[in-house]
Amino acid sequence: MGDIPPQIEALIEMMARLPGLGPRSARRAVLHLIGKRELLMTPLATAMAEVARSVQNCTRCGNIGTDMLCPICASDRRATGEICVVEDVSDLWAMERGGAFKGRYHVLGGTLSALDAVGPEELRIPQLVARIPEENVTEVILALNATVDGQTTAHYIADALEATGAQVTSLAQGVPIGGELDYLDDGTIGAALKARKRF
Numbered sequence: 001m002g003d004i005p006p007q008i009e010a011l012i013e014m015m016a017r018l019p020g021l022g023p024r025s026a027r028r029a030v031l032h033l034i035g036k037r038e039l040l041m042t043p044l045a046t047a048m049a050e051v052a053r054s055v056q057n058c059t060r061c062g063n064i065g066t067d068m069l070c071p072i073c074a075s076d077r078r079a080t081g082e083i084c085v086v087e088d089v090s091d092l093w094a095m096e097r098g099g100a101f102k103g104r105y106h107v108l109g110g111t112l113s114a115l116d117a118v119g120p121e122e123l124r125i126p127q128l129v130a131r132i133p134e135e136n137v138t139e140v141i142l143a144l145n146a147t148v149d150g151q152t153t154a155h156y157i158a159d160a161l162e163a164t165g166a167q168v169t170s171l172a173q174g175v176p177i178g179g180e181l182d183y184l185d186d187g188t189i190g191a192a193l194k195a196r197k198r199f
Contacts, residue, residue, distance in 0.1 A: 008034070060131070062107030062124055064089055071112075078104050081138040083131065085157060087111055087145060091181040095143060098189035103141075106131065111149035114158055123153070125160060132164040142170040142199055145180045158199050170199040 001190050004012075008030060015026035033041040057063070058070035065071060072078050082103030086092050108123040120126065131137060140161055144150040158168045172195040181189065 036093050061105050062089075062109060062127075063092055063105060072104055078102065079135065080104075081136055081137075082141060083128070083135070083137050084141045084143050085128065086143050086181070087150065087153075088182075091143065091145070094181045094184065095189060095193070098186040098193065100190040100193045101141075104135070108135065108144075108153070111144065111147070111153040113149055120156065120160070124128065125157060129160055129164065137164075137166050139167045139169060141193075141196055142168065143181065143193075144170075145178075146178060154199065168199045169196045171195075172197050 009038055011028045012023070012030050015021055015029055018026070021029065033044065054063055054066050056066070056068070058073055059068050059123065060073045061070060063070040063072060067074070069108045073078060080103040082101075083106050084092075084095060084101055084103060085106045085108060086095065087108050089107055092107055095101050095105070106124070106128045108128075110123055112120070112123065114116055115183055128140075132140070140157070142154045142157060144154050154170060162166050171192040184192075
């Protein structure tokens with residue numbers, strides 16, 4: 001990229017890998033950060049280093065936190081016998097924003113995809129099955145995005161859990177086909193959770 005110093009070029013290339021940022025947006029963001037070095041760039045670098053050092057995935061559910069167990073899994077008040085299965089941490093956060101669910105979660109880390117060679121082992125499905133007897137789970141709520149891959153994954157999980165005796169339900173009204181949880185408002189998520197049905 002011409003006379004751009006290699007350090008800045010490397011930063012632009014890394015920023016361009018972020019969701020929603022292409023090369024042009026990454027260039028603008030980097031130039032803005034450099035222009036506000038003391039106000040933005042230095043504190044951002046410090047915060048990013050701290051997150052990289054201290055944040056880890058919860059060993060039980062896959063959420064992120066600063067301890068082996070996230071605050072949700074560590075709370076005795078959340079041991080309700082219900083596990084809500086979500087694709088990603090952003091979906092867990094969306095569910096928590098609504099405040100309607102009081103149980104625990106299981107973060108898959110994506111959806112089944114033959115094209116991308118994503119199978120059950122990559123999605124922490126075996127860990128979900130193992131949690132059912134360990135935590136006396138009576139209901140598993142499938143809160144997966146209403147996409148083809150999301151529904152394929154939901155069917156696979158329902159089959160995998162059939163022998164456990166846990167009731168498998170899915171979110172109902174309020175979640176549009178093709179919609180993603182992270183983009184829904186709190187009221188829609190709350191209504192969908194209350195109106196869940198057997199899967």
